[in-house]
């Protein structure tokens with residue numbers, strides 16, 4: 001087959017068609033969590049063999065839209081959100097799917113089973129997911145070993161890697177500072193930045209850590225470890241960010257932002273999934289939405305963007321925000337950027353649309369920049385705020 005024909009057959013567009021015709025129907029008949037597990041495993045396997053890795057890269061050739069943040073270079077601003085690859089199974093695979101950065105985790109200090117299954121549900125009609133996973137993961141020691149192996153075997157992605165840090169279910173909020181900071185310490189030698197997750201709706205009492213004294217204590221402990229590890233290794237300290245819930249009252253959001261800035265954090269990730277539900281007259285959708293847990297995907301888009309805007313307005317646009325929640329196309333992505341996000345992440349859209357959504361969004365953002373006569377993404381950040 002001639003190279004140009006082969007290239008055409010492997011473009012993002014044809015991958016999207018393949019996804020819609022073959023992969024999506026297969027996923028639809030499988031239990032959500034099983035389908036998810038198989039997809040991550042398939043990506044890890046495809047990435048580990050030279051020929052399949054070559055195909056993966058060719059089919060999803062990364063769209064470039066570079067930016068510098070937190071002292072790191074991002075080839076494009078769209079990352080894979082936390083929860084997709086909790087155990088860092090397919091680390092380099094995400095970069096080869098075209099993502100500009102990877103967030104692994106949530107990782108907890110000890111391994112955890114998470115909540116009883118089933119615990120992940122698709123709401124196809126709304127392109128939404130409900131999950132109550134409860135931080136199932138192999139724990140900080142095993143994740144650190146995986147990261148060490150990927151580094152030593154030259155399997156490290158060529159994009160920044162963040163670790164999402166969660167609290168173990170059995171750790172009380174009084175001991176949370178020790179719990180979070182131990183995981184930070186174990187993963188410190190490997191990842192580029194840390195996201196402290198105090199906003200998962202599926203660990204009882206976790207949201208309370210978004211309050212003043214508790215959050216300050218957690219962050220303080222993480223910064224102590226950050227300083228110690230930097231000293232030990234002779235490297236710079238690493239950026240620490242906090243991920244927040246969309247379910248906080250607006251006044252609680254600005255209060256939290258003040259705490260996070262005072263603690264010395266590098267930015268904020270807005271937002272996690274929501275415990276609120278949209279209304280629906282469709283009986284099937286209604287019953288799917290009755291599952292307890294966090295709702296992600298399209299119905300989250302507006303509130304997540306609103307939270308980004310509140311933070312950006314409160315900080316005069318000076319505090320970096322990673323925008324996540326309901327991004328399913330370039331319009332959502334652009335909304336989040338112009339309301340103050342400087343980087344983006346998605347999870348649900350990958351499930352419902354397949355990998356072609358990544359390139360489609362990054363290319364769409366490039367198009368938007370040129371339509372607005374802008375030469376870099378930074379120039380678009382917060383554009384809607386000053387209007």
Ligand SMILES: Cc1cc2nc3c(=O)[nH]c(=O)nc-3n(C[C@H](O)[C@H](O)[C@H](O)COP(=O)(O)O)c2cc1C
Pocket residue numbers: 081082083084086105106107120129130131133135164166197200243271272273296297298300324325326327345346347348349
């Ligand atoms: C099954 C599942 C597991 C998740 N696990 C985590 C997690 O461990 N830590 C976290 O901060 N967010 C977690 N999230 C939230 C996502 O990172 C993201 O914030 C949320 O899904 C909104 O993005 P989306 O609308 O693009 O899916 C999870 C989401 C889903 C659907």
